Amino acid sequence: MSATDLSPSQDQAIKPKTAAPESRDKGGPGQPLVIVRDLQKHFPVRGGVLGRTQAVVQAVDGVSFEVKKGETLGIVGESGCGKSTTARLLIGLIERDKGEIIFDGQGLGERLSLKDLRKDVQMVFQDSYASLNPRLTIEDSVAFGAKVQGLDDPNGRARSLMARVGLDPDRFAHRYPHELSGGQRQRVNIARALAMSPRLVVLDEAVSALDKSVEAQVLNLLSDLRKEFGLTYIFISHDLNVVRYISDRILVMYLGEVVEVAPVDSIWREQAHPYTRSLFSAMPSMDPDNRTQEPPLAGDPPNPIDPPKGCRFHTRCRFASEVCKTKVPKLMGLSGNADHLAACHLHDATSGHPKAGQGVPQ
Amino acid sequence: MTKLLDIQNLTLRFKGKRTVHAINDVSLSMEQGETLALLGESGSGKSVTLKALLGLLPPKRTEIEGKIEVNGTDVLSLSGKKLQKYRGGEVSMVFQEPALALDPVYTVGHQIAESVMRHKGVSKADAMSTALDMLDRVRIPSANRRLHNYPHELSGGMRQRVMIALALACRPRLLLADEPTTALDATVQIQILLLLRELQKEFGMGVIFVTHDIGVAVEISERVAVMYAGQIVEEGTTSEIIKSAKHPYTQGLLAANLHDVERGARLNAIPGAPPSLETKPDSCSFAPRCAHATAECRAALPPVFTPSPRRRVACVKAEPAVAAE
Numbered sequence: 251m252s253a254t255d256l257s258p259s260q261d262q263a264i265k266p267k268t269a270a271p272e273s274r275d276k277g278g279p280g281q282p283l284v285i286v287r288d289l290q291k292h293f294p295v296r297g298g299v300l301g302r303t304q305a306v307v308q309a310v311d312g313v314s315f316e317v318k319k320g321e322t323l324g325i326v327g328e329s330g331c332g333k334s335t336t337a338r339l340l341i342g343l344i345e346r347d348k349g350e351i352i353f354d355g356q357g358l359g360e361r362l363s364l365k366d367l368r369k370d371v372q373m374v375f376q377d378s379y380a381s382l383n384p385r386l387t388i389e390d391s392v393a394f395g396a397k398v399q400g401l402d403d404p405n406g407r408a409r410s411l412m413a414r415v416g417l418d419p420d421r422f423a424h425r426y427p428h429e430l431s432g433g434q435r436q437r438v439n440i441a442r443a444l445a446m447s448p449r450l451v452v453l454d455e456a457v458s459a460l461d462k463s464v465e466a467q468v469l470n471l472l473s474d475l476r477k478e479f480g481l482t483y484i485f486i487s488h489d490l491n492v493v494r495y496i497s498d499r500i501l502v503m504y505l506g507e508v509v510e511v512a513p514v515d516s517i518w519r520e521q522a523h524p525y526t527r528s529l530f531s532a533m534p535s536m537d538p539d540n541r542t543q544e545p546p547l548a549g550d551p552p553n554p555i556d557p558p559k560g561c562r563f564h565t566r567c568r569f570a571s572e573v574c575k576t577k578v579p580k581l582m583g584l585s586g587n588a589d590h591l592a593a594c595h596l597h598d599a600t601s602g603h604p605k606a607g608q609g610v611p612q
Numbered sequence: 613m614t615k616l617l618d619i620q621n622l623t624l625r626f627k628g629k630r631t632v633h634a635i636n637d638v639s640l641s642m643e644q645g646e647t648l649a650l651l652g653e654s655g656s657g658k659s660v661t662l663k664a665l666l667g668l669l670p671p672k673r674t675e676i677e678g679k680i681e682v683n684g685t686d687v688l689s690l691s692g693k694k695l696q697k698y699r700g701g702e703v704s705m706v707f708q709e710p711a712l713a714l715d716p717v718y719t720v721g722h723q724i725a726e727s728v729m730r731h732k733g734v735s736k737a738d739a740m741s742t743a744l745d746m747l748d749r750v751r752i753p754s755a756n757r758r759l760h761n762y763p764h765e766l767s768g769g770m771r772q773r774v775m776i777a778l779a780l781a782c783r784p785r786l787l788l789a790d791e792p793t794t795a796l797d798a799t800v801q802i803q804i805l806l807l808l809r810e811l812q813k814e815f816g817m818g819v820i821f822v823t824h825d826i827g828v829a830v831e832i833s834e835r836v837a838v839m840y841a842g843q844i845v846e847e848g849t850t851s852e853i854i855k856s857a858k859h860p861y862t863q864g865l866l867a868a869n870l871h872d873v874e875r876g877a878r879l880n881a882i883p884g885a886p887p888s889l890e891t892k893p894d895s896c897s898f899a900p901r902c903a904h905a906t907a908e909c910r911a912a913l914p915p916v917f918t919p920s921p922r923r924r925v926a927c928v929k930a931e932p933a934v935a936a937e
Contacts, residue, residue, distance in 0.1 A: 328797035329768075431885050432654075461653035462824060463901075466868040466881035473876065488798060491870040495879075514875065532798040534805075534827025536871045538850040541831055545803040549753075550767040 274370070274449065275319070277355035282316040283450055283482050284340070289313040289349035291335055295555060305555045309335040311506040313349075314581070317450070322476070322483040324497030324514075326490060326529070328551045332506040333486045337452045340484070341371045354449075369399055372443035376455035378435035382427040388412070389423035392442045399446065411441040415471060433464035440471065444479065452484045457492060469496060490533055494518060502526045505554050505562040508581055512590040522584055522592035524610055525563045561595065569611065571595075573602040584609075614684045616786055616818045617642040617665075622678035624657075624664060624842075633892045634660045636842040638678075642835075644785070647812055647819040649829035649850070651865070652839035655886055658822040661839075662788045665820075666699055683785055701731045704779040705788040709795055710771035714763040720774045721747075721759035724781050731782040746777035749814075750807060769800035773807070780811060786818045793828060805831045826869050830854060835922075838862045841887050841897035848923040858925040861898045896927070904929055 291310040294303040310332040317323045325333045338344045340351060342364045353370065356362040372395075375381040382391055389408050396404035409419040415437040427435055436456060443451050453472070457465045469492065476483060487493050493500060500517050502510040502525065510523040521527040528546035535542050547566050552558060558565050564574040573595055581593040585607075599607030617640065624635035635657045642648055650658045663669050665680060667687060680687040682703055690698055707713040715723055724746055725739035734742075740759070747755035750773040763771055772792055779787060789808065793801040809832060812819050821832050829836050829850065836853040838846045838861065846859040857863045864882040873879065884901040887893070896902070899909040908928050917930045 328799060433885060461886075462826075462865055462868040463653065463882040464885065466870075466879040467883065469870075470879050470881055473878075490798075491873075495870050495873055495875055528799060532802045534802070534825070534831045536827050536830055536854070536869070538830050538854055542802055542806065545799070545806050547799045548803070550769045550800055551797065 275354070279319060281319070281355050283319045283354055284317040284484075285350070285352040286316070286336075286340070287314050287350040287352070289336065289339055289351070290347045291332075291339055291344065292347055307554050308506050308557055309554060310339065311557075313503070313506070313508050315501055315508060315511060317482060317484060320480060320482055321498045322485055322496055324493035324500045325484065325486045325503060326488065326493050326500060327503035328488065328529075330505070330551055330554050331503040332554070333503050334454055335506075336503070337373065337454045337484065337486055341373050341452060342367060343373075369446055370448055371450045371452065372446050372448040373452040373454060374436070374439045374443050374456040376458055378432055378439055378459065379427060381439055382435060384427055387424050387426060388417070388430070388438050389419070391427070391438060392445050395442065396445045401446070404445070407445050408441070411444050412438075414444075414475075415441045416467075417441070431464075433460055433468060436460060436468055437471070440468075440475070444475065447479075448481070450482045450484065452486070454486045455488070456485075458487060458489065465492070472496065490530065502529065505552065505557045507562055508593065509563065510590075510592045511581070512592075516587060516590045520590075522590060522597060522610065523563075523594050524567050524569055524596075526592075527610060528566075561593075569596060569605065571603050571605075577601065613644060615641050615681070616644045616646065616683060617820075618679070618681040619661075620679040620681075622661075622664065622676070622680060624660060624669075624677075625675045627673050627675060630890055633889045634842050635664070636893055638839075638842070638844055640837060640844060640847075642786075642818055642820070645812075645816045645818055646835060647809075647821065647833040649833035649836045650820060650822045650839055651824070651826060651829050651836055651853075653824055653886060655841075655889070656839040657842040658839050659790050660842075662705065662790055662820065662822060665786075665788060666703060666705055667695055697731070700727055700779075700784070701782050702784055703786045703788060704782070704784045705790065706772070706775050706779050706792045708791040710768070710775040711763065713775060714771060714778075716763055719760050719762055720766070720778075724774075724778050727778060728781050742781060743777070746781050747774070749780075749811065750774070750777045752777075768796055769803065772796060772800075772804055776804075776808065776811070780815065780817075783815060784817060786820070787812075789819060789821045791822055791824070794823075794825075801828070802831070808832060826854070826865060827871070838865070841889060841893060843893070843897065843926065844924075845898065845926045846924065852923055858919075858930045859898075859927045860902050860904055860929070 289310055290312060293307040293309055295305040295307060297304040313336055327333050339346045351358040353362055353367055358367055389405060392408035392411060393404035396407050409423060412419045412422060417434060417437055457468050460468060475481060485493060485496050494514055497514055499513050501508055504525050510526045521530050531546040552565060560576045561574040561579050564570040579593040579595050581591050584590045584592060584597055595601035595603040596605060596610050619638060619640040622635055622638045626632040626634055652658045667690060676688060721740060721743045724743035725736060728734060728739040728742045729736060744755055744759055747758055752758050752770060752773050793804050796804060823829050833850055836850050837844050840861050846862045853862060857866055867880045882901050887897055895912055896909040896914045899905040914926045914928050916924050916926045918924045
């Protein structure tokens, strides 16, 4: 189940392909692999007899972030906060309304076509069964993308990657998805993503459906593959412990907006946005003598149709004041820690919040 | 006082094209008003245990041996009217997916009232006022208005509150909760857990809470039973399980929770996958995945050690560790 299981011949089969990403580096090591600027996606809700647009779901609204080469960015948030939509926009599964996606210095739709982008960006989905074609064998599934893109020896590639993710090709190559367990299927999905020799892999809740003991195995595999193939990950999850374990930086989303971005250690020490703090205190305590006594937030997240004006979190925020209802906070670096960004009037001395510039009270 | 729950040597097989040995010789007891978490992975038999308790398994395809008693009632012998009275009256259940468990064509008030009318034989008006009271107790804001809402008009957290209100409307002695918070967001999950904790105190009922998340078990329960391959491998109070787990499987689960793991460090993952249960286990089911397994583990079923009353570990290795303490 690990790299040591590989026979030398399989090892050699992988090596030439791992060398490829280096030569594909166009912008140099300092250029972020992905830059997203003001990304926006609104879904119309149609209804009535004539099918007119009744309302708009503001799924992703003005999201900007960067992912450096070789780093793992974790995206967290509750359901409906736009994390999956962001991922889908990033690999062009849905069309964006506005905003720029710049991949290694090349703008998507300008110098970079969608087809070329997909050679470099692959995705692993949550539902390991729904994302595999039930009528293709595992080997055909893994080799499919490589065939479509016209890469050499797709089947050989598929078999060597299956071995790499811990599935013996002789035993599994001719099986169908329904003959595999959830953990094995998710390994197939990972192998399929890697068969394209991508540089960026977007993992959308890729381990959430797995049992805890299997989840740990897949997380180990993902860390190994990242080192071996020089990958960059965007890791989407609602499980903060998993995100902390695998990520270098964490991005927190709420109702289609980024509320906080920070290196993992920094955000674990201090959550600068009141929403992030609530999300962290909602984690089960793991200490039977010191259980959670108060729920950090009341009610469910609001509907992303017609989100609140101003700061979208003000309806559930303990520290909300008048200014929060009208003025949208800007995402900016904290004083004394510029890598730690938060979008909250409490951190902006000029915002007009009565406690502006003092940070989030305890 | 009679025990709230007493399961003796429960063995359960599903017959069909292939046989699945879902539960193998499980014994479990609960005192009145206790909260017990059944912890385990998918396929470990947690949900099947709950369904057996309510007699919800298809009788033609299921073979059950052993004894289940709730408050002194032999559950397996119940049928017809008696079973109907027992379900929802004595014991009731909250399911994982409230959107599927609630009837989409009736208002939530109607559904709660229906169950009250059936069990208590009261008038519709009285039943509706009980329903309103229940919605208040599960802290649904403006309950009066919500009473006349259909399930699709409510959010996920709100629907789960309605499910809880429905389950508790007839004041059962035992509440079965089958992963009721798994489909919910983290901030809503903690609200529901705290609500269940409060209601449990208020009503003094027993709760069996099925979960795969150790963190959730810690928040909700006094006692934990860990299941693996249709057997209980370890049982004890929540702090005993969290602080001094003895079974290698429990230890592996705790490690896989990633609560205190150093970032980037290699995880101490349990290798392999759970067994398929097509044959009845005749040795330790966990041995193929266990780092400490010996020939003894593969030869026979592991002995069950009880280091203290109501604490047990089904592992060969547990005894010397206990003796050393």
